[in-house]
Amino acid sequence: MITFVVDERVRGLAHDLLPRDVDVEFIDLADDAVRFDHLMHRPLLAAVALAGHGKALRAALAACVPARLAVVELDPEQPKAGGTELVRLLMAEVAASCRQIGEARAVAAQMRLESMDLATRLREIEALLHGLGSPQFSKALSWQPGGSLLTLTPGQSVGQVLPMSAVSLTAIDLWFPQVVMPVVDDLAVTIEDAAGQVYPLQPVNPDMGLETGWLRFGLAEPIPGVGRDCRVTLTWSGEGSISLGLSQAVPDPRFRATPSAGRGPDETLALCAWQSLGGIRLPACAPAFSSGRAVSILKAEFIRASALPRPQLLAMPVLATDHVSTAFWEKEDAILVHPSRSGPACAIIRGVDLAGLSHLSALVNVGHARAPSLNFALGVAPQGAVDEDGHWQRRLGPWLTGMPAQSWGQAHCLPVEPITGKADILLATSLATDVPNDLSWGLFRGFRFSHGNGAASCAAARDEAAAEDRAVQA
Numbered sequence: 001m002i003t004f005v006v007d008e009r010v011r012g013l014a015h016d017l018l019p020r021d022v023d024v025e026f027i028d029l030a031d032d033a034v035r036f037d038h039l040m041h042r043p044l045l046a047a048v049a050l051a052g053h054g055k056a057l058r059a060a061l062a063a064c065v066p067a068r069l070a071v072v073e074l075d076p077e078q079p080k081a082g083g084t085e086l087v088r089l090l091m092a093e094v095a096a097s098c099r100q101i102g103e104a105r106a107v108a109a110q111m112r113l114e115s116m117d118l119a120t121r122l123r124e125i126e127a128l129l130h131g132l133g134s135p136q137f138s139k140a141l142s143w144q145p146g147g148s149l150l151t152l153t154p155g156q157s158v159g160q161v162l163p164m165s166a167v168s169l170t171a172i173d174l175w176f177p178q179v180v181m182p183v184v185d186d187l188a189v190t191i192e193d194a195a196g197q198v199y200p201l202q203p204v205n206p207d208m209g210l211e212t213g214w215l216r217f218g219l220a221e222p223i224p225g226v227g228r229d230c231r232v233t234l235t236w237s238g239e240g241s242i243s244l245g246l247s248q249a250v251p252d253p254r255f256r257a258t259p260s261a262g263r264g265p266d267e268t269l270a271l272c273a274w275q276s277l278g279g280i281r282l283p284a285c286a287p288a289f290s291s292g293r294a295v296s297i298l299k300a301e302f303i304r305a306s307a308l309p310r311p312q313l314l315a316m317p318v319l320a321t322d323h324v325s326t327a328f329w330e331k332e333d334a335i336l337v338h339p340s341r342s343g344p345a346c347a348i349i350r351g352v353d354l355a356g357l358s359h360l361s362a363l364v365n366v367g368h369a370r371a372p373s374l375n376f377a378l379g380v381a382p383q384g385a386v387d388e389d390g391h392w393q394r395r396l397g398p399w400l401t402g403m404p405a406q407s408w409g410q411a412h413c414l415p416v417e418p419i420t421g422k423a424d425i426l427l428a429t430s431l432a433t434d435v436p437n438d439l440s441w442g443l444f445r446g447f448r449f450s451h452g453n454g455a456a457s458c459a460a461a462r463d464e465a466a467a468e469d470r471a472v473q474a
Contacts, residue, residue: 002022003024003045004022004044004048005027005046005047006024006025006047007026007029007048007049007057008026008029010049011026013074013076014048017074017079017086019090029053029056044069045089046071047069048074048082049071049074051073051074051075051076051082052073054073057071072085072086120227121167121226124227136276136277137170137275137276137280137282137283138274138275138276139272139273139274140273141162141164141272141273142272143248143272144247144408144409144410145246145270145446146246146248146267146365146408147304147363147446148265148267150243150244150267150269151242152236152259153236154237154239154241157234158244158260158264159231159234159258160231160269161230161231161254162230163255164230165228165230166191166193166194166228166229167223167224167226167275168277169230169273169274170222170274170275171201171216171217171219171273172217172232172271172273173214173216173272173274174234174244174270175245175270176213176215176243177300177301178299178301179300183238184203185238186237187235187237187238188234188237189201189217189233189234190235191231191232191233193228193229193230193231194229199223201218201219202217203216211286211361211450212359212410212448213300213361214285214286216285221278222276232271234269245270246265246269247268247271248268249266250267255268297450297451300450301448301449302447303448305445305446309349309350309351310328311328311335311337311347311348311427312348312349312350313325313345314347314348314392315346315392316343317340317342317343317344317345320345322340322341322437323437324338324437325338326338332367332443334445335349335427335444336441336442337427337444338429339440339442340437341431344429344430345430346392346428347428348392348426349424349425349427350383351383351424352423353422354380354422354423354449355419355422356451356452357380357415357419357423358452359450360413360425360448361413361448361450362376362445363410363445363447364400364408364443364445365407365409365445366405366441366442368440369406371406371441372431372432372433372435373403373404373405373431374403374431374432374442375403375429375430375431375432376400376403376411376428376444377396377397377400377428378427378428379392379395379396379413379426379428380395380413380419381416381417381426382418382422382424383421383422383423383424385417394416395413395416395417395426396426397411397414399430401432403432425447
């Protein structure tokens with residue numbers, strides 16, 4: 001508590017003027033034997049003396065109190081002036097105390113914020129380490145294409161909030177059903193965080209996306225800081241229009257793709273978002289099926305299942321006693337291939353004009369919520385070739401294995417023989433585990449055809465086919 005040193009001669013007046021909760025030390029200047037050493041460590045605010053005796057009081061206290069201590073003289077005849085001075089000192093003390101309290105609270109808040117930021121960052125790093133097992137990378141989002149498209153005209157943009165933290169965001173993969181390089185050079189991709197900071201992304205190794213449709217846009221370094229929301233924006237400045245792949249419909253409108261003009265779709269953008277530490281090499285955004293021949297691809301097109309001829313069942317296990325079928329589902333706009341527990345089933349779509357085909361991919365989906373895990377494979381052959389030799393398995397691409405119920409993915413294949421005209425498309429499914437095949441809805445919902453330099457593609461495919469035939473004969 002603050003203390004006032006009061007001359008004994010103004011005891012009554014000081015008692016009336018000073019607040020009741022302050023500490024008052026009365027001294028008698030007429031007593032020369034009194035020492036004031038006990039005042040050296042007291043929180044003195046001011047000294048109160050009788051009018052005309054201020055210098056005497058200061059001289060008596062000079063040895064034990066600071067020289068800057070304020071001395072207030074009280075005149076019993078006119079106490080108002082002295083009282084005003086005491087009030088001014090008390091108000092100044094209150095203001096100083098409030099300022100010190102505010103500064104202390106500001107410092108405490110700053111320390112609390114810094115500690116919270118540090119704790120949040122440590123938790124994020126810890127979660128990354130525990131989730132991965134090693135400090136490398138994490139696929140934060142994976143929204144597979146569902147067959148719907150969004151078209152941007154020149155000058156138009158589309159944005160979407162990503163339900164993830166912007167911290168450590170490194171790259172975003174986008175799916176283009178029709179575009180090939182260098183058309184995508186006119187597409188600007190940016191990330192904006194909750195603080196308003198904008199981070200531009202640049203295409204990374206674009207050749208990887210020519211055949212599969214996936215293109216990666218990366219940052220120079222991962223986004224630093226503490227957890228905060230982010231938004232991706234795509235702006236098209238090229239000639240004509242560009243099509244973007246969409247994923248599944250979502251109920252929350254915040255996470256839907258929102259174009260700058262016109263009504264937006266109910267779906268999200270088809271994308272994959274990657275978080276990593278600095279200096280980590282991310283895996284390829286899509287497999288390189290053509291072994292470096294992707295640069296020969298000149299165009300790509302996306303075709304829905306309804307635009308193709310109706311499928312026919314080509315092959316099924318000899319010992320199959322359960323239900324095996326294929327059909328086109330008009331309401332779903334998808335082709336069903338229902339496999340057997342005894343082995344894979346294969347459907348065929350005959351007579352599709354695919355001259356110069358370099359790469360074929362299909363959007364696949366396990367359609368029922370209670371379906372077992374399924375495997376998918378895609379193949380292509382010149383029209384009638386499978387009917388002549390029956391070897392449909394060797395014309396399939398790699399199997400896409402273990403897809404759970406209602407999951408989405410992409411199956412891919414390269415033509416084993418050169419496709420110079422019409423071709424047959426092979427659609428194969430199988431069960432991933434030995435369980436009953438009830439509700440095994442293997443759906444093919446859309447196809448992406450990549451065409452390239454006809455001569456180069458045919459020659460390369462012919463060489464691969466010859467090499468495989470020699471290996472089979474050996």
